[in-house]
Amino acid sequence: MKRFNPWFLIPLLAFAGLVAFMAVGLSRDPHLVPSPLIDHPAPNFVLPQLQGNGKTFTPTAYKGQVWMLNVWASWCVSCREEHPLLLKFLRTHTVPLVGLDYKDQPADAQKWLRDYGDPYTLTVVDADGRVGIDYGVYGVPETYVIDKTGMIRYKQIGPVTSEALQQTILPLIAELQK
Amino acid sequence: MIPELGHFALILALVLSATLAFFSLVGAQKGIAVWIGLARPTALMLFLSIITAFACLAWAFLHNDFSVLYVSEHSNSKLPMQYQFSAVWGGHEGSLLLWVLMLAGWTAAVALFSRRLPDPIVARVLGVLALVVFGFLLFILLTSNPFDRLFPAALEGRDLNPLLQDPGLVYHPPMLYMGYVGFSVAFAFALSALISGKLDATWARWSRPWTLAAWVFLTLGICFGSRWAYYVLGWGGWWFWDPVENASFMPWLVGTALIHSLVVTEKRGAFKRWTVLLAITAFSLSLLGTFIVRSGVLTSVHAFASDPKRGIFVLVFLALVIGGSLSLFAWRAPSVKEGGRFKLISRESFLLLNNVLLVVAAGSVLLGTIYPMVIDALNLGKLSVGPPYFNAVFAPIMILLLLVLPVGTIAHWKRSELKQVFKTIRVDIAVAVIVGILVPILMGGFSPLSALGIAVATWVALGVARQIWSWRKVPTIPLWFWGMQTAHLGLAVFVIGVTLIKGYELERDVRMGPGDTITLAGTTFRLIGVEQVPGPNYNAMRGMVTYGRNGQIEGRLEPEKRTYFSSPMPMTEAAIHSSLDRDLYVSLGEPLDNGAWSVRVYYKPFVNWIWGGCILMALGGALAASDRRYRVRAPQERERAA
Numbered sequence: 114m115k116r117f118n119p120w121f122l123i124p125l126l127a128f129a130g131l132v133a134f135m136a137v138g139l140s141r142d143p144h145l146v147p148s149p150l151i152d153h154p155a156p157n158f159v160l161p162q163l164q165g166n167g168k169t170f171t172p173t174a175y176k177g178q179v180w181m182l183n184v185w186a187s188w189c190v191s192c193r194e195e196h197p198l199l200l201k202f203l204r205t206h207t208v209p210l211v212g213l214d215y216k217d218q219p220a221d222a223q224k225w226l227r228d229y230g231d232p233y234t235l236t237v238v239d240a241d242g243r244v245g246i247d248y249g250v251y252g253v254p255e256t257y258v259i260d261k262t263g264m265i266r267y268k269q270i271g272p273v274t275s276e277a278l279q280q281t282i283l284p285l286i287a288e289l290q291k
Numbered sequence: 292m293i294p295e296l297g298h299f300a301l302i303l304a305l306v307l308s309a310t311l312a313f314f315s316l317v318g319a320q321k322g323i324a325v326w327i328g329l330a331r332p333t334a335l336m337l338f339l340s341i342i343t344a345f346a347c348l349a350w351a352f353l354h355n356d357f358s359v360l361y362v363s364e365h366s367n368s369k370l371p372m373q374y375q376f377s378a379v380w381g382g383h384e385g386s387l388l389l390w391v392l393m394l395a396g397w398t399a400a401v402a403l404f405s406r407r408l409p410d411p412i413v414a415r416v417l418g419v420l421a422l423v424v425f426g427f428l429l430f431i432l433l434t435s436n437p438f439d440r441l442f443p444a445a446l447e448g449r450d451l452n453p454l455l456q457d458p459g460l461v462y463h464p465p466m467l468y469m470g471y472v473g474f475s476v477a478f479a480f481a482l483s484a485l486i487s488g489k490l491d492a493t494w495a496r497w498s499r500p501w502t503l504a505a506w507v508f509l510t511l512g513i514c515f516g517s518r519w520a521y522y523v524l525g526w527g528g529w530w531f532w533d534p535v536e537n538a539s540f541m542p543w544l545v546g547t548a549l550i551h552s553l554v555v556t557e558k559r560g561a562f563k564r565w566t567v568l569l570a571i572t573a574f575s576l577s578l579l580g581t582f583i584v585r586s587g588v589l590t591s592v593h594a595f596a597s598d599p600k601r602g603i604f605v606l607v608f609l610a611l612v613i614g615g616s617l618s619l620f621a622w623r624a625p626s627v628k629e630g631g632r633f634k635l636i637s638r639e640s641f642l643l644l645n646n647v648l649l650v651v652a653a654g655s656v657l658l659g660t661i662y663p664m665v666i667d668a669l670n671l672g673k674l675s676v677g678p679p680y681f682n683a684v685f686a687p688i689m690i691l692l693l694l695v696l697p698v699g700t701i702a703h704w705k706r707s708e709l710k711q712v713f714k715t716i717r718v719d720i721a722v723a724v725i726v727g728i729l730v731p732i733l734m735g736g737f738s739p740l741s742a743l744g745i746a747v748a749t750w751v752a753l754g755v756a757r758q759i760w761s762w763r764k765v766p767t768i769p770l771w772f773w774g775m776q777t778a779h780l781g782l783a784v785f786v787i788g789v790t791l792i793k794g795y796e797l798e799r800d801v802r803m804g805p806g807d808t809i810t811l812a813g814t815t816f817r818l819i820g821v822e823q824v825p826g827p828n829y830n831a832m833r834g835m836v837t838y839g840r841n842g843q844i845e846g847r848l849e850p851e852k853r854t855y856f857s858s859p860m861p862m863t864e865a866a867i868h869s870s871l872d873r874d875l876y877v878s879l880g881e882p883l884d885n886g887a888w889s890v891r892v893y894y895k896p897f898v899n900w901i902w903g904g905c906i907l908m909a910l911g912g913a914l915a916a917s918d919r920r921y922r923v924r925a926p927q928e929r930e931r932a933a
Contacts, residue, residue: 118625124568125617128575132610134661135582137668139602190364190449 151268155182155259156247160237163214163222170211170237172263179289180209181282182257183233183273184245186217187225189253195272199232202278208286212236215245215253258282260289294359297347298438304340304395305432307333308425316418319411320486330414331402337424338399345392348437349379358444361385361437367450367857369828377461378451383601384437386464390581391427393465393472398424401476401501408497415483416476423475426608434601450828450857459519463512467539470509471577474546476501478574481567482616485623490563495556496921498570502553503916506546507909513539514905522865527798527876527893529901532681537660538580544653545573548646550912555642559704560630562639565646567627568620575613576653582609583660634706641699648692655684693747693786696779697754719757723750734795734896744790752783771918778911785904791897798894800880804887812894814838814875816848821879821888829855831864834879834888838868850890852879874898 150156159171183199185192202210212233214222219238226236239245248257258267267285269277311333318326348361352375357363365382366375380389398420405413431437480498484490516539521529530536549569555562582605633639659676697719701712727746731737755776762768797811803818810816819835831851839845848866855862865878873896880889 117622121564121621121624124572125614125621128613128617131661132606132614134665134668135606135609138661138664139606188449 150249150265152264152266154263155257155265156244158237158239158244158247160213160239160244163212163219163226163236163238165235170235172259175209175211175259176263177261178208179261179286180211180259181286182211182213182248182259184213184215184248184250184253184255186215186253187221188217189215191272192254193229195254195274196229196232198273198275198278200230202232207290209234213244213248214238215250216240216242256282258285258289293347293350294356294438294440297344297351298436300340300344300347301428301432301436301438304337304344305425305428307337307340308421308428311337311421312418312425314418315414315421319414319418319483322411324410327410327414330410330417334398334402334417334421337421338395341388341392341395341424345379345388348385348388349376351438352376352379355448357446357448358440358442359437360439360441363441363445363448365448365451367448367828369856370448370451370456371827373458373461374451374456377464378455380464381451381455381460384431384435386468387427387431387435388437389464390468390472391424391431393468394420394424394427394475397473397476397501397505401479405497412483412487412489412497415486416479419479419482420475423479423612426612430601430604430608434604450855453829453853453855453857453862454523456828456855457519457523459515459523463515463519465512466508466515467512470505470507470512470546471539471542471580473501473505473508474542474570474574474577476505477549477570478616481570482619485567485616485619488623488626490567490627492557492560495553495563495566499550499553499557500916500918500921502546502550502570502573503912506543506550507912507916509539509543509546510905510909510912513543514902514909517905518902521898522867523863527865527878527891527895529792529898532659532676532678534660535580535584537656538576538583541653541656541660542573542576542580544649544656545569545576548649548653549573550915551642551649552646555631555639559633559639561633562643562646563627563629564620564624567624569646569650571613571616571620572650575609575616576657578609578612582606631705633704636702636707636709636712638699638702638704638707641695641702644695645692645699648688648695652685652688652692655688656681659684689786690743690747693751693782696751696782697757700754700758700775700779715757716754719750719753722753723747731794734791736795738794741790741794744786744793748783748786748790751779751786755780755783769918769920771915771920774911774913774915774918776911777914778908781904781907781909781911783904784900784907788897788900788902788904792895792901795896796893796898799892801890801892802883802887803890804885807887809890809892811892812873812896814840814894815842816875816877816892818888818890821882821886824851826853828857829853829862832879832882834866834877834890836866836877836890838875848875848877850877850879869899871899872897 155172157172159169162168162170199210210233212235214236216239219240222236222238226233242250248255254272256269256273257265260266266289267282269282273282311330314326314333315330317323318329350356351359351362352366353372355362355366355368355375357366361382361384365378365385370378378385380386398417401413401416401420405416477498480494480501484494513536516536517529520531521527549566552562552566552569556566582602631639659680662676697716698712701715723746726749727742727744728737730745731741734741759776762772799809799811801807801809803809805818805820808815808817816836816838819837821832821834824831824833831853833849833851836848836850837844837846838848846868848868850866851864853862853864863878865876867877868875873894876893876895878891880891882888
């Protein structure tokens, strides 16, 4: 009777290799499929402001500075996850943060900002989601970093994590502001 | 109160599974009869406590208890009742609970239906199963407790994902999980055989009906899932090579190889080590599938709620279970003696070829599925692997498999003469080639690929007919024989469906105003109009389309575009008229100006043969599993028991 045969270790070794890849894979985000809009001009729009008494906002207003667009809604639960981070960002932030209130009721949205705090420089209302379509929004929340020339330079799909903020977004903003 | 009861039942189940695993594995090893005797009753109690937990969660759903976080996230008081019930498995936590319920169900079934097996063997099998149950329960309790409360309670639930509000949700996940999880029994039998060192023909006979049963459920689960995708996604495809589909398909392929190699082990005492490895692999792939779906390492239409924190838990669990069993294999398998020698031309060889082809197919699917993850891990970029890869790799392997299938069924055990085999089947070859050329011409256009598909399907079907003919004088034909023929015939039917749909499907995307017509494959479709219709938790735009031939109206189709109150994304409900030789498929696209709509019209020849073939395969599996020899004791076993 044979005691040991190295050939029989092959399945185990193959599996070990697979596990190694899966372990690395876990730390990656498959949703980071490059957006076709990266390094393209941010689509333009004119939308009413949520708290602006009829004032509107258009991205060209921020030409010449770096700014961020955050897509959110009062019905979105993951938005609550990133909300504390955005509020903290507000205290230290150096760039305007525009909220795009996506497919939402203005009254709900205002109540939400009252209840949880308002991290936004200003919020615009995209009631029918048309602007969201232009930006290729396929899940709320999403966050865009837009440079001085109006180009989209980064897109975060899903809630902003403190990791993404510290390691990617803030360094990118610092670089873009040079 | 009820949700707390459910939570408590889960904790009780965790304790029970640990008890069961410890006492039965150690008891069987040390030969302590009392501990071994505990195994069956404990397994039943484990099942009872998990079904209690499941019932509690279902109660919370049916009573709209939105103080339970999971309920508030996946249900709504306006949701129709059958969906409120199936919403139990509409999200991550609940589908894990369903998973573990199925696993406990299989465990209880082994405890109940294994009276004629030696007690220590049953105890080992139950012990291994209990270990897996323990891992999953720990996962649920630590990372995904469905009974977590929401305070303050929500006034209204967020509603079930509209994609899931379909009868498909009622039966597809339970069927699929039954199959997935069912391979755990074959896995547990294999491990207990490795532990005890008794890897023999009896072992193969014990695990075969369980493996067949699991395979039948998995076949039906995949089949229903495919049919669901066909009508709900609105673009009429029936298979997308999506990572989650692949996750269910890989265990199916390996499971198919397993049920064939078990035959050889049972009848000839050969392939023992290979069969054990397949049993481990089939269940490992089920676990891997769970990892893929639940961790979010791959993007997929199925990944509704994925969370990397959970992924790490599943990965560690996976490494322990699969790594542990493969180590056991590396340690114990070399000492297994292989019996039953055979020549190059023999049924054994052909079944080995079948196994190799099926495993290579599973391997190529695995490669395509994890390739994006591997490339990402090596920092080589982000990409996705699509249907072109899978079709290019998969089709040739399947054609080879179909070509050797009838030859394998004709060849004798141990040795055959190639000349003899060829003599028997040369007529079949000629008939298959002729049919393969004729059918595409009759369908309205010859193409080499269609001809090839039809020819191999005919070839397989003729092989089945030949077998039945040659057994005509056998007085009592056993059920396994009918099972095998039915399943192989199902495969032929499936291949015909796939070939004809690939070759002769017609599709039109048109703008239609009220009164406009379009003619496709001789059938004229007329859009009467589109009207608004309210539903229980959605509003629908319902189109009215008549169809008919030669000026006669034969029927009416009502495709819908639904907007659920809970989701901004509109849902397409295609309208389909099915018959044996074709489906008429109409779905609404986008509204255009002046009351016109973009309408998608398909003519799908023989598409139902795809699912019909799968159902035949499942039926064949069920027939084989109920063969008499699995129900009565074999003579040698009776001696041993006496």
